[in-house]
Amino acid sequence: MIEIYLLEALCALHDYGTLSSAAEQLHISQPALSRSMRKLEGLFGVGLFERTKNRITLNDTGKMAAAMARRVLESEEDMIMAVRNYDSSLHTISAGYCTPGPMMEMPLHLSRLYPKMKVSSEMEDEKKLIQGLKNGKYGFIILSASYEDEDTFSILCGTEALYFSLIHAHPAALFKEQGLTFSQMNGETFVMVGEIGIWRDLTMKMMPDSQFVLQDSLESLSAVINASTLPAFATDLTIRLFRSREDSGRVFIKILDPEATLHYHCAILKKNRERYARLINFFENI
Amino acid sequence: MIEIYLLEALCALHDYGTLSSAAEQLHISQPALSRSMRKLEGLFGVGLFERTKNRITLNDTGKMAAAMARRVLESEEDMIMAVRNYDSSLHTISAGYCTPGPMMEMPLHLSRLYPKMKVSSEMEDEKKLIQGLKNGKYGFIILSASYEDEDTFSILCGTEALYFSLIHAHPAALFKEQGLTFSQMNGETFVMVGEIGIWRDLTMKMMPDSQFVLQDSLESLSAVINASTLPAFATDLTIRLFRSREDSGRVFIKILDPEATLHYHCAILKKNRERYARLINFFENI
DNA sequence: ATCACTTACGGGTGACGTAAAAATC
């Protein structure tokens, strides 16, 4: 068989036209490349070059061989990447989420449950999550409702309750103990992160008269929240995760509407039940 | 990049299951193969094997890598064959013929006109010849009639006249000087080769009441002809080519019908006119 | 004179084989 380095050399010669420049490109000496080309002709058993005394050019066969060699090189490159990706996929748990809360929380649990696995997280709308679960993109997905079909089962895996985040001076801050409803705050202007999954549709639907100032990321959000007096949102989960960072002058008031509490369900393909046994067991013992 | 010999080693291990038997198959020592597999893992940057103390097996990634490696090897093999075939095609003149006469005669001329070229000859019906000319299978074709279209031109390149070949004792042998017509021999039984292209359709059409004893090859035909008293066929061309071999007791009588003389035309793609200039010139000077 | 390819020669990397050890069946 013909070794790869010879094919690479042939392609380099095809690309750069002369032995010298191709050799430079390949980081080898020019005589070495000259020898390789001779060797290549021997292995093919076919003439590939027109040689004059101080010039070597690819003949028709040589050009054709270079073109085909490039395809072989590409196919090898593809193979290497495919193998690496496959190996990587065997060592990573890919999860899809409908909201940022679980997406922030789950990797902590996963890295404890599967110490040797890498974790990859992604937020998408629920339709794409289900699609990705079925085509293998995700190992499991976190939805806001149960999902079952012939290939798929799901289990309840937690809840997340929405809160208003208000400055103490806000009139509604008085409702701290008793809670508020969406309708009571309808019409106010809120600060909100763009990437909050289904929360966004929910709040817009429940408070159709409100305006929402969107922020790109959680970082800029907390800056704006701290600097502004506008109401914002939090959830029990984010309050717990970030409480230590900033108790700074905001009061969190539970939203009483049942829609304000999401019941998360983890959906997994039935054929993968075994692989995610530890995760399932973890959810069942919450 | 990963060299081919490593991929071959991986595939051998996949096929034979153990290092020892794979090494034997590859004609290398077993430790050498062991090292190669370690090197391969290094190059992929990925584990490919499950190793116990005295057993090595491909893991999932390894099996997948072996499968993909095999495809790379096949693609390289294909490339090598394609290059060799392409080179060969550049150095051979492929011709298609409608009858055996020119097919026997032309290679002699061709090897003189194109001393460095190989010659490949084939007999087919005229429809397939034209098809083959257009798709590049043939460099030129010899037809029994002129053929011209937007891509193709043809030139008259010779004639071949059909003769009856009779034993001297045959009554019709008396017509030696004056010739015979198909109708005069219609009804007789002839010995005939199977592979004579359009001659066969012609004789059957012109002598619908005759029977034709078919022989596989020219060799068996001449044996049968010599041993038998049945009439047979010859042409000016075959008489000239084989006369030296056997003047043996047969008389050749020209067939007078105009259909018995074929006017051969050589068809060539217009784009190849330059390439076949010597051949065209040869035909024009006959 | 410079550039480009080839030939010639010496050196080093690395792939190989042999031998031996370790472990499993």
Next chain:
DNA sequence: GATTTTTACGTCACCCGTAAGTGAT
């Protein structure tokens, strides 16, 4: 004890680089 893999070590092939030579621009 037979088989299989790994480790260790010495050898050899082969690919490489330097240097010199030839011919063309």
